[in-house]
Structure formats: structure tokens, C-alpha cells
Amino acid sequence: MSNSPLAQLAGTDGVDREQWVQMYQQMAKIRAFEDQANQLYLSAKMPGLTHMYTGQEAVAVGVCEALRRDDYITSTHRGHGHCLAKGAEFKPMFAELLGKEAGYCRGKGGSMHIADQESGNLGANAIVGGSAGIATGAAMSAKMRGTDQVAVCFFGEGALGQGLFYEVMNMAQLWKLPVIYVCENNMYNEYTHYSETTAGELTARADAFGIVTREVDGQDARVVYLTMMELVERARKGEGPAFLLCNTYRYHGHHVGDINRTYYRSKEEEQEWKTNRDPIKNLGLWLIDQGIADQGLLDGITAQVEGEVKGAVEFALDAPYPAEEEVDLHVFAD
Amino acid sequence: MSSPTKAPVREISFAQAVNEALAEEMRRDELVFIIGEDVAEAGTPFKVLAGLSDEFGTDRVIDSPISEAGITGMCVGAAMTGMRPVVDIMFGDFLTLTMDQMVNQAAKIHYMSGGKLNVPMVMRTTLGATRRSAAQHSQSLHAWMSHIPGLKVIVPSTPYDAKGLLKSAIRDNNPVVFFEDKLSFPLKGPVPEGEYTIPLGVADVKREGTDITLAATSSMVDVALAAADKLAEIGISAEVVDPRTTIPLDRDAFIESAKKTSRAIVIDEGYEQYGTTAEIASVIADGAFYYLDAPVKRMGAMNVPIPFSPSLEDLTVPNAERVFEMAKVLCNRV
Numbered sequence: 001m002s003n004s005p006l007a008q009l010a011g012t013d014g015v016d017r018e019q020w021v022q023m024y025q026q027m028a029k030i031r032a033f034e035d036q037a038n039q040l041y042l043s044a045k046m047p048g049l050t051h052m053y054t055g056q057e058a059v060a061v062g063v064c065e066a067l068r069r070d071d072y073i074t075s076t077h078r079g080h081g082h083c084l085a086k087g088a089e090f091k092p093m094f095a096e097l098l099g100k101e102a103g104y105c106r107g108k109g110g111s112m113h114i115a116d117q118e119s120g121n122l123g124a125n126a127i128v129g130g131s132a133g134i135a136t137g138a139a140m141s142a143k144m145r146g147t148d149q150v151a152v153c154f155f156g157e158g159a160l161g162q163g164l165f166y167e168v169m170n171m172a173q174l175w176k177l178p179v180i181y182v183c184e185n186n187m188y189n190e191y192t193h194y195s196e197t198t199a200g201e202l203t204a205r206a207d208a209f210g211i212v213t214r215e216v217d218g219q220d221a222r223v224v225y226l227t228m229m230e231l232v233e234r235a236r237k238g239e240g241p242a243f244l245l246c247n248t249y250r251y252h253g254h255h256v257g258d259i260n261r262t263y264y265r266s267k268e269e270e271q272e273w274k275t276n277r278d279p280i281k282n283l284g285l286w287l288i289d290q291g292i293a294d295q296g297l298l299d300g301i302t303a304q305v306e307g308e309v310k311g312a313v314e315f316a317l318d319a320p321y322p323a324e325e326e327v328d329l330h331v332f333a334d
Numbered sequence: 335m336s337s338p339t340k341a342p343v344r345e346i347s348f349a350q351a352v353n354e355a356l357a358e359e360m361r362r363d364e365l366v367f368i369i370g371e372d373v374a375e376a377g378t379p380f381k382v383l384a385g386l387s388d389e390f391g392t393d394r395v396i397d398s399p400i401s402e403a404g405i406t407g408m409c410v411g412a413a414m415t416g417m418r419p420v421v422d423i424m425f426g427d428f429l430t431l432t433m434d435q436m437v438n439q440a441a442k443i444h445y446m447s448g449g450k451l452n453v454p455m456v457m458r459t460t461l462g463a464t465r466r467s468a469a470q471h472s473q474s475l476h477a478w479m480s481h482i483p484g485l486k487v488i489v490p491s492t493p494y495d496a497k498g499l500l501k502s503a504i505r506d507n508n509p510v511v512f513f514e515d516k517l518s519f520p521l522k523g524p525v526p527e528g529e530y531t532i533p534l535g536v537a538d539v540k541r542e543g544t545d546i547t548l549a550a551t552s553s554m555v556d557v558a559l560a561a562a563d564k565l566a567e568i569g570i571s572a573e574v575v576d577p578r579t580t581i582p583l584d585r586d587a588f589i590e591s592a593k594k595t596s597r598a599i600v601i602d603e604g605y606e607q608y609g610t611t612a613e614i615a616s617v618i619a620d621g622a623f624y625y626l627d628a629p630v631k632r633m634g635a636m637n638v639p640i641p642f643s644p645s646l647e648d649l650t651v652p653n654a655e656r657v658f659e660m661a662k663v664l665c666n667r668v
Binding site: 074105106107108109113115116122123132133134135136138141144145151164167168170174329330333334 | 365405409416447508
């Protein structure tokens with residue numbers, strides 16, 4: 001590890017050592033949350049289904065650690081990691097997954113629609129690419145209101161098949177809006193490899209508008225974070241939008257029920273990513289190598305978040321469902 | 335609702351009334367802005383917005399690319415983060431391009447977020463045929479929008495209503511779609527000087543009568559009034575009831591009128607099949623059943639793509655003569 005180019009990062013880039021540990025902890029939280037969500041599904045305690053973020057943690061954490069709490073994000077159907085990375089808490093997250101009143105959306109949104117205004121999360125979106133307009137509009141709003149907030153639009157590579165992206169990227173660059181399009185290329189549009197659906201290069205789409213683009217290893221939270229810091233800074237200064245392509249991998253299927261996947265990807269490929277490219281394991285090894293943390297500290301973090309998750313699941317399982325009177329509340333705002 | 339004065343009032347056109355409502359609300363609230371194709375210096379092809387960019391500048395009256403989905407989505411995001419956008423969709427036919435943003439995003443965000451997020455935006459668009467504009471520039475698609483829980487829908491028929499309702503729409507904390515009849519733009523009517531608003535969901539009896547109810551929307555209100563004049567000549571007293579908003583719908587106004595007259599025709603320029611006429615007719619049939627002396631009749635646009643040729647196009651829209659004939663049949667006067 002010490003021979004990797006990134007080994008020089010620590011201590012020479014102005015990033016506090018605590019920041020790297022914080023990022024490890026945030027990723028561990030997402031991993032623990034998703035493992036429990038999967039268990040809830042497998043044990044038939046969760047209505048519907050859900051899309052696991054496991055494997056992609058470095059993207060959400062690297063991006064959101066570069067943001068302020070009052071910055072905005074929009075998320076996707078695979079959104080738990082984004083929510084947690086932006087500051088959501090376990091209890092209302094699990095309660096929402098179970099359709100309970102204590103959930104972030106009073107149980108009315110579910111796994112694919114978690115929104116948390118307090119942490120700047122404008123909502124996960126179950127229409128692929130559906131939040132591109134919302135994120136760009138939030139950036140326009142920030143500019144019009146004269147704040148220096150930025151907006152981040154998370155989306156998968158499959159969303160680049162949607163025309164809306166090209167409409168809003170055009171306007172974002174035209175009007176120099178503080179929006180960062182974070183494309184998580186986990187390589188599969190549901191059950192189809194992206195090479196079968198995508199002509200040309202992914203970043204070329206943003207290049208066409210003159211938008212600044214960066215492509216990074218989405219399994220390395222450090223490069224995601226450092227690249228985002230640069231892009232956020234220029235967005236805050238009014239220098240306009242950016243497109244960040246993060247190459248990553250989802251460990252589970254498209255959703256929790258997508259178990260038999262060999263017709264679209266091999267077990268060897270999955271094993272390779274899990275063994276050699278795991279974002280949490282690799283950051284941990286680097287932290288130890290750099291003397292920033294020892295194994296005991298990392299084990300302590302894991303134990304702590306797993307304990308918190310366990311408590312939150314118990315809370316959510318015990319929490320009441322919404323009352324029947326809730327069904328037609330919130331159709332319209334007052 | 336603040337009432338206009340009883341003194342004689344000036345007359346302005348429908349287009350001027352819309353323009354005044356926007357100007358007054360933009361003066362009152364700096365968060366209100368307009369975005370759309372050719373809205374600034376051009377003031378739209380219909381010149382409805384003439385002069386607004388002079389007063390408010392092109393930062394608040396924003397010319398956009400021809401990207402209906404993009405600007406609609408951005409207005410959703412801007413509305414969620416503190417602004418009060420008014421998006422201009424030049425022709426109602428182009429609503430098709432905005433449907434995901436309106437139906438899956440704007441309409442549902444308040445509910446999906448458990449009441450946390452609001453989308454206070456207005457979409458202004460047009461309806462109405464017989465301008466010889468053919469199948470893609472002539473439709474009246476307000477029933478589509480009225481079908482979706484979470485959207486409010488306004489179909490004003492007079493300059494007075496247009497101004498008061500648009501001001502209420504801009505102040506409303508929900509997504510509101512405001513349909514303007516293209517042929518009404520030059521038509522003048524009394525509009526008092528000074529501030530007034532009209533609440534959404536309150537019908538207006540445009541003409542009182544005792545023998546038959548003509549429930550009419552938007553462009554069809556003048557058709558109904560003309561038919562009522564002709565009916566008066568043969569001794570039939572027609573009452574013209576204008577819902578002014580299809581969502582919320584003032585159901586009681588129609589039921590009470592039909593109870594009084596015992597007959598009703600519903601007239602609307604949207605396609606007749608599954609349309610606004612069906613909804614209002616069912617309200618009357620259900621709510622006034624024991625008072626009715628005849629079946630409730632519906633007169634919508636013919637269920638055909640709107641043809642270009644004037645000789646064909648005129649057949650597709652209800653007119654005063656056909657309403658008159660239908661009313662005579664219901665009143666046993668044939």
C-alpha cells in the first residue's frame with residue numbers, strides 16, 4: 001500500500017487525519033445499514049423491496065463529506081447510502097423502510113423516496129434520471145437567492161439514457177449553475193451491462209456542453225473526496241457545474257430479489273470486486289499503513305455502528321404504522 | 335376573497351389580466367420568477383408577457399432553451415428550495431413533454447415526503463382549438479392534469495377570474511396548472527383596479543336561470559352564455575355555472591344548480607372521452623339524482639385528433655347552436 005500514489009495523500013493535502021477516519025465510519029454505517037435492510041427483506045419483515053448500495057459506499061461518502069449540511073443532494077432508487085452520507089439517522093431511515101409513522105416520510109415514501117430536508121436531502125427518486133431537473137433547479141434557486149449552496153445530483157450510468165439530463169446540463173452550463181452531476185457507473189443498467197446500452201464515452205456527454213468533467217476510481221473515497229472538494233469549490237465561486245464519473249460496483253443485484261445474476265455477470269467478477277476493490281477494507285488498510293488508525297480502532301467503529309443499527313431496527317420494528325387518517329393527509333400543502 | 339368595487343370598472347383583455355397578475359405578484363414577492371421559451375423580450379408569441387422583462391429584468395423573466403421537461407423539472411427543484419417559479423408552456427399540447435416532472439415529481443413530492451417538502455410552482459399553459467393550428471397546437475388537456483392527485487388545475491373564463499385566480503395560484507403552496515384559452519387573450523372584460531384574489535375551488539354562476547344548468551369551463555363559458563341568450567328567446571331560462579378550477583372542484587355549486595333546474599349539460603373543450611365533462615356530469619348525476627328530469631348530457635371536443643381544415647375543425651368543438659339544440663331536447667321543446 002505504501003507504494004501507491006495515494007500513499008502520499010496523508011499529511012500533504014491539508015486533510016485532517018480525523019477526516020479520513022470519519023469517512024471510514026460513514027462508510028461502515030452504510031454497510032451495516034444495508035446488511036440489516038437486506039436481512040429485513042430476507043426475513044419478510046420489510047414490505048416491498050429495496051436496492052442495496054453495498055459496494056458503492058466510497059462514492060456517497062467521498063461526495064457528501066465535501067458538502068456542507070445546507071448543500072443539496074438528490075438521490076436515486078439506490079439511495080440509502082446517499083441519505084446516510086448526507087446526515088440521515090438510522091432510526092427514521094429504518095422506520096421509513098418499514099412503512100412506519102416514525103419514518104422520515106411518515107411511512108409514505110418508503111425505501112425509494114426518503115427525503116430529509118434538515119440534511120439537505122431533496123429526496124430519493126424512483127424514476128431513473130428523474131431528479132436531474134430538481135437538482136439543477138435547486139442550484140438555480142441557490143444562485144437566485146444569492147447563497148453559495150451547491151446541489152449534487154446522484155445518478156447511475158443508466159440514467160444517461162434519459163433525455164432530461166441533456167436538457168438540464170445545457171442550462172446548467174449556460175447559466176453557470178452550482179450543480180455537480182455525480183454519475184455512479186456500477187456497470188449495470190438493472191440487468192444489462194452498460195456497454196450494451198451506451199454509445200460513446202460517458203464523460204463525453206457532459207464534455208459536449210463544455211462542462212468540467214472528472215473520472216475517478218469510485219472505490220477510493222479519498223480520490224472521490226479530494227476531487228469533489230475541487231469541484232465544490234469552483235461551483236461555490238460561481239464557476240459553474242461539473243460532472244464527476246465514479247467507477248464503482250454494486251455487490252448485490254439490481255434489487256434484493258435479484259439473486260440469480262449469472263446470466264448478466266459472473267460470480268468471479270463479483271468476487272474480484274469484493275476481494276480486491278472493497279472501498280471500506282482498502283481505506284482501512286491505508287489508515288493502518290499510514291498510522292492514522294489501528295485495527296482496534298477500526299474494529300471499534302464497526303462494532304459501534306452495528307450496535308446502533310441493531311437498536312434502530314428494534315426501534316423501527318416496534319414503531320406503530322401510520323393511522324388510517326393519514327392516508328389522505330399531505331396530498332396538498334396548506 | 336376580496337370583492338371588487340361595485341362602481342363601473344375599467345375593461346382590460348384576458349392577456350392584460352394575466353400580465354397584471356404576474357407583475358403584481360412579482361412586485362409583491364421577489365421569489366417569484368418566470369421561465370419559458372420566448373418569455374422575455376418577445377413576451378411570448380401571444381404577447382401575454384409583454385413588458386415584464388423591462389420591469390423585472392431577464393434574471394426574473396428568463397428565456398429558456400426549448401426544453402419543456404428541463405425547465406419544468408428545474409422549477410420543481412427551485413420551488414422545493416424556496417423560490418416561487420412560474421413556468422410558461424407555450425401550447426398545452428407540449429404538456430406531454432413535461433408529464434414525468436409534473437405527474438411523478440411535482441404532484442407527489444409533498445405526499446411522498448410526508449408533508450415536509452412543498453412545490454409552490456405555477457405552470458401557465460394554453461388550451462383551445464379553432465385557430466387552424468391543427469392537431470399538435472390545439473388540444474385542451476386539462477383533464478389529464480386534473481386526473482393526478484397533488485395538482486391543482488385552473489380554467490379561467492374571464493379576465494377578472496384569470497387575474498384573481500392566477501394571483502392565488504402564485505401564492506398557493508402546491509403545484510398549480512393554469513390553462514389560458516388562446517382565443518380569449520384579446521377579449522376584454524371588467525377588471526377592477528387594485529388588489530383582489532379569488533380562492534381556488536369556488537365556482538361562479540355566470541348567469542342565473544331556472545330551467546336548465548349549463549356547466550361550462552374556460553372557452554366554453556362564452557359558448558354557454560351565447561346559448562343561454564338564444565334559449566331565453568324561446569322562453570327557456572338557462573343557468574351558466576363555471577367551476578373556474580377543476581381541482582379543487584366546487585361540487586356543491588353544480589349539485590345545487592341542478593337541483594334547482596332539474597336538467598344539466600356539461601360543456602368543455604377537452605376531449606369528451608374520459609374527460610372533464612364526465613367528472614362533472616357524474617357529480618351532478620350522483621348529487622342531484624332525485625331532482626333530475628332528464629339525463630345529464632355531455633358536450634366535449636369530438637374524440638378525434640383536431641383536424642386542420644376549418645370545415646372539419648369547427649365540427650369538433652361544441653358551439654352555441656349545438657348547445658342550444660341539446661338544451662331544447664332536454665327541455666322537451668323540439
